[in-house]
Amino acid sequence: MKELFIADLANFENQVITGFFAVSSRYDRSKRDGARYFALILTDRTGQMEARMWETADAGDFTSGDVVKVRGQVCRYKEFLQLNVEKIRRANPGEFDLGDYVPRTERDVDELWSDLNGYVESFTDPYLKALLRSFLDDPETAAGLREAPAAKSMHHAWIGGLLEHIVSLLGLADLAAKHYGVHRDLLLTGVVLHDIGKLQELRWGTSFEYTVQGQLLGHIVIGIGLIERKIAAIPGFPPELRMLVEHLVLSHHGKYEFGSPKLPMIPEAVLLHYLDDIDAKMQTVRSEFARHTTAGRAPAELTDWVRSLERPLLNTAPFLALNGQTNTDQDQKEEPKEEAANGVIPAED
Numbered sequence: 001m002k003e004l005f006i007a008d009l010a011n012f013e014n015q016v017i018t019g020f021f022a023v024s025s026r027y028d029r030s031k032r033d034g035a036r037y038f039a040l041i042l043t044d045r046t047g048q049m050e051a052r053m054w055e056t057a058d059a060g061d062f063t064s065g066d067v068v069k070v071r072g073q074v075c076r077y078k079e080f081l082q083l084n085v086e087k088i089r090r091a092n093p094g095e096f097d098l099g100d101y102v103p104r105t106e107r108d109v110d111e112l113w114s115d116l117n118g119y120v121e122s123f124t125d126p127y128l129k130a131l132l133r134s135f136l137d138d139p140e141t142a143a144g145l146r147e148a149p150a151a152k153s154m155h156h157a158w159i160g161g162l163l164e165h166i167v168s169l170l171g172l173a174d175l176a177a178k179h180y181g182v183h184r185d186l187l188l189t190g191v192v193l194h195d196i197g198k199l200q201e202l203r204w205g206t207s208f209e210y211t212v213q214g215q216l217l218g219h220i221v222i223g224i225g226l227i228e229r230k231i232a233a234i235p236g237f238p239p240e241l242r243m244l245v246e247h248l249v250l251s252h253h254g255k256y257e258f259g260s261p262k263l264p265m266i267p268e269a270v271l272l273h274y275l276d277d278i279d280a281k282m283q284t285v286r287s288e289f290a291r292h293t294t295a296g297r298a299p300a301e302l303t304d305w306v307r308s309l310e311r312p313l314l315n316t317a318p319f320l321a322l323n324g325q326t327n328t329d330q331d332q333k334e335e336p337k338e339e340a341a342n343g344v345i346p347a348e349d
């Protein structure tokens, strides 16, 4: 149904295209002479693109969250591709398939789900295992976990992103627990539950938004509430263990100014905070390189300023390739995973 995706628009520079996109935001602005124009962000599952509509007189009634049919010219503004919209209208329900507009994990969700369950199966602590099973066996939680994005926009902001983030972190945490000799099941429980409140903090349609509950309470407080209810239903759950699980969730943002009411004070909480940060940052790095290429920029060039990391980034492999050098690290990455046992954590696939 959808024929033209944002990731392909770099091939249409200076051409007029017609296609269907979701409106992720719409701002009504005025030029210096007072004339109104629309600044839009158009998205689909392959990426997002800025658009401007200078003549707003015939603009139909559309708002953010709508899928629209657009005709416009693909232009370049300050090195970035931008669409100059000539015509726009809200799409009719039969004209689009929602799955084309929401970014979605490229991983197989069933495989991620079975990886997650495999880790829980390997637990030796019966209470922590029972706690995680009570979440994973709850049909509503399971359905939410298979779909939820990990964030509105910062990292893993796509359908299945939270599950992908959790499974990636489980791999890191498993290695780190052995390496530092900490309580493995406790750390892994923190990994699975640290952002569980996001199932209620966020809602996802053609775009990802905060719920009212998410705005007023936030995922840490929501998560603690969910955990307390599950633990209350597990007979004999040790109160000390409950306190440590709750501490992991409460402190995972690592700093008061990032919304954690407590700083990480047990080894597992210190690890959880830093591993969570690494996984989010590395995913941001990957997404920025993808966005850079989608915007029609040369892969070997520095990216634009990345606001969340407060710096531009350079993609090593294309940079070295452009300068006639091969990336020997990349060749070594083909080695079997035993490398990890030597304290070298391989990059995610």
Ligand SMILES: [Fe+2]
Pocket: 194, 195, 219, 252, 253
């Ligand atoms: Fe969080």
Ligand SMILES: [Fe+2]
Pocket: 165, 194, 195, 276
């Ligand atoms: Fe996280």
